[in-house]
Amino acid sequence: MLHDRVLVRIDAESAERLSTSGIVIPATASVGKRLAWGVVVATGQHVRQVALGDRVLFDPEDRAEVELGAVTYLLLRERDIHGVAEPAGGGEGTGLYL
Numbered sequence: 001m002l003h004d005r006v007l008v009r010i011d012a013e014s015a016e017r018l019s020t021s022g023i024v025i026p027a028t029a030s031v032g033k034r035l036a037w038g039v040v041v042a043t044g045q046h047v048r049q050v051a052l053g054d055r056v057l058f059d060p061e062d063r064a065e066v067e068l069g070a071v072t073y074l075l076l077r078e079r080d081i082h083g084v085a086e087p088a089g090g091g092e093g094t095g096l097y098l
Contacts, residue, residue, distance in 0.1 A: 001042045001043055001044040001045075001047075002044050002045075003044045003045070003046050004044055004046045004047055004077050004078040004079070005043070005044040005047075005075060005076070005077060005078075006040055006042070006043050006044070006047055006050055006056075006075075006076045006077070006078055006081065007040070007041050007042035007043070007066070007073050007074070007075055007076075008038035008039065008040055008041065008056060008058065008073060008074045008075075008076055009038055009039050009041050009071065009073055009074075010036060010037075010038045010060075010072070010074060011036070011037045011038055011039065011055075034060075035057050035058065035059055035060070035082060036057070036058060036059075036060045037055055037056070037057055037085070038055070038056055038058065038074060039053065039054070039055055039056075040052055040053060040054045040055075040056055041073065043078075046078075047078045048078070049078065049084070050078060050081060050084060054084050054085070055084070055085040056081045056082075056083065056084050056085070057081070057082045057083040057084075057085070058074075058076055058080055058081050058082055059080065059082070060074075062076070062080045063075065063076055063080070
């Protein structure tokens, strides 16, 4: 990866959703502005706030898709990432964690 680029693999749970009544909503359904979760698999040398393995929140409309080894990844700029999730089991300190 070059410069401030981040390669992200979309979480499987972000693809399809279940409504409260149990109806499956496909990923292609338009539901306004919905952010998605993904896992960082590669970063460029100028990326400072995101590390490999971080779970990040981003807008799926601001992206470019790339397919490597039959797996689809998203190519984002670091500035297009809206948040980084707190690692599971952290729970230390106070504040709001995604």
